[in-house]
Amino acid sequence: MMAPPGPGPTVGYLTKRFPRLSETFILHEILGLEQAGVPLRLFAVADPMETIVQPDVSRVASRVTYLRAQRRSDLPREIIRTVTAHACLAAASPSRYRRALVMAFADRSRTNTIRPFLDAGRLAIELRRSKAVHLHAAFAHGPASTARYVHHLTGLPFSFAAHAKDLYLSGAEDLAAKAADAEFVLTCSAAAVDALSERLGSTSKVVLAYHGVDTGRFQPAPRAADGDGTLNVLAVGRLVAKKGYPVLLHALRLLSDRGHRLRCRIVGGGPDAADLASLAERLGVAGVVDFVGARAHQQVAEEYLRADVFVQASIVLADGDRDGVPNSVLEAMASGLPVVASAVSGIPEAVTHGVSGLLVPQGDPAALARALSLIADDPTLAVSLSSGARAAVVERFDRDVCAQNLAPRFWPASTASTEEQVHA
Numbered sequence: 001m002m003a004p005p006g007p008g009p010t011v012g013y014l015t016k017r018f019p020r021l022s023e024t025f026i027l028h029e030i031l032g033l034e035q036a037g038v039p040l041r042l043f044a045v046a047d048p049m050e051t052i053v054q055p056d057v058s059r060v061a062s063r064v065t066y067l068r069a070q071r072r073s074d075l076p077r078e079i080i081r082t083v084t085a086h087a088c089l090a091a092a093s094p095s096r097y098r099r100a101l102v103m104a105f106a107d108r109s110r111t112n113t114i115r116p117f118l119d120a121g122r123l124a125i126e127l128r129r130s131k132a133v134h135l136h137a138a139f140a141h142g143p144a145s146t147a148r149y150v151h152h153l154t155g156l157p158f159s160f161a162a163h164a165k166d167l168y169l170s171g172a173e174d175l176a177a178k179a180a181d182a183e184f185v186l187t188c189s190a191a192a193v194d195a196l197s198e199r200l201g202s203t204s205k206v207v208l209a210y211h212g213v214d215t216g217r218f219q220p221a222p223r224a225a226d227g228d229g230t231l232n233v234l235a236v237g238r239l240v241a242k243k244g245y246p247v248l249l250h251a252l253r254l255l256s257d258r259g260h261r262l263r264c265r266i267v268g269g270g271p272d273a274a275d276l277a278s279l280a281e282r283l284g285v286a287g288v289v290d291f292v293g294a295r296a297h298q299q300v301a302e303e304y305l306r307a308d309v310f311v312q313a314s315i316v317l318a319d320g321d322r323d324g325v326p327n328s329v330l331e332a333m334a335s336g337l338p339v340v341a342s343a344v345s346g347i348p349e350a351v352t353h354g355v356s357g358l359l360v361p362q363g364d365p366a367a368l369a370r371a372l373s374l375i376a377d378d379p380t381l382a383v384s385l386s387s388g389a390r391a392a393v394v395e396r397f398d399r400d401v402c403a404q405n406l407a408p409r410f411w412p413a414s415t416a417s418t419e420e421q422v423h424a
Helices: 024-035 055-059 072-092 094-111 115-129 142-154 172-181 190-200 245-257 273-283 297-306 327-334 365-377 379-396 399-410
Strands: 010-017 040-046 064-066 132-137 158-162 185-187 206-208 231-236 262-267 289-293 309-312 339-342 358-360
Touching (some): 010 115, 010 142, 024 040, 024 055, 024 327, 024 399, 040 142, 055 297, 072 094, 072 115, 094 142, 115 142, 142 158, 142 172, 158 172, 190 206, 231 245, 231 297, 231 327, 231 365, 245 262, 245 273, 245 365, 273 289, 297 327, 309 365, 339 365, 358 365, 365 379
Parallel strands (some): 040 064, 132 158, 158 185, 185 206, 231 309, 262 289, 309 339, 339 358
């Protein structure tokens, strides 16, 4: 584990909840930046209180400071901290505080909450104590609002990242206001760069920064073929609508009807679990599908090594919500798994059709079934896609390389390379 930040200057890193099992890309980014020499000071709006925690969380050097009370009994203390923090900021610079307060109430018409402003007061005091020279917010919604208020309360420069839901479901006016005050805005796919730039009307502050994966942990291993020719299908991700699990279940029904031997494991938890299990029953594929629930990284790594093919059946929802470049796709590719995925959002930036996987139209079970049949029936193709997948991730999505390219944005004195992926 890296040593915790010393008494010198630091960089504040703010996320919504930490640690979250489904946000391994945040954990990877934190670990990568620390490894690259950035003295991070980690903050989260709240503790998700999840029962399963990624073991790599223990490798994070910075302790986590939570901005909001975790228990009802802590609320009086939070109120006192909030009042004290805002009083100190108001006394230190009355005019600056007054302008920030007016802005917060004006913003309330868009965000329907004043809580990010209240959080900003407590965070500003913590950042002062930790000698922060920059603040980065990991998401474009609440965390970016809080970071922007910190900037107006203190003058501290800030940046923020826009990924998927926080990008596509945020209002253009709100994003533009935050970007106007930020030093730069990160986003994790070229597709998201285009979407964000269109909303902002400019590309000047938008920086493409892919999330990487630990290519040392996720590596290929020899796979023993089932004697009966069973195709072992794997999907990993939260059980939510944009992941397209119904499309996968319908594709499995088609494959079964064509005589394919199948086994499918779906790793992840989420609000759609009961509906998906019911759909599997109605389609007659419940006997070949295992919903195994949420798993930690080590367990997921083992799942990749037992599978023959990975499926990412993502779709774009009616409200615009969609995936970016799913972390599970990169992990599967690093593990040498052939990937069959929807050609939506940032997925084609990772998966090159016919080279590192197969791309299919979103929401098309028949196309997905055909692609899976190709891999089941052509071992040579499967081996070729496996090799191409691993090579693509090592070249473009290695966690340490991605972090080294990004680190100078936050901390010029870091050991990182000066190469950057900037959309201009």
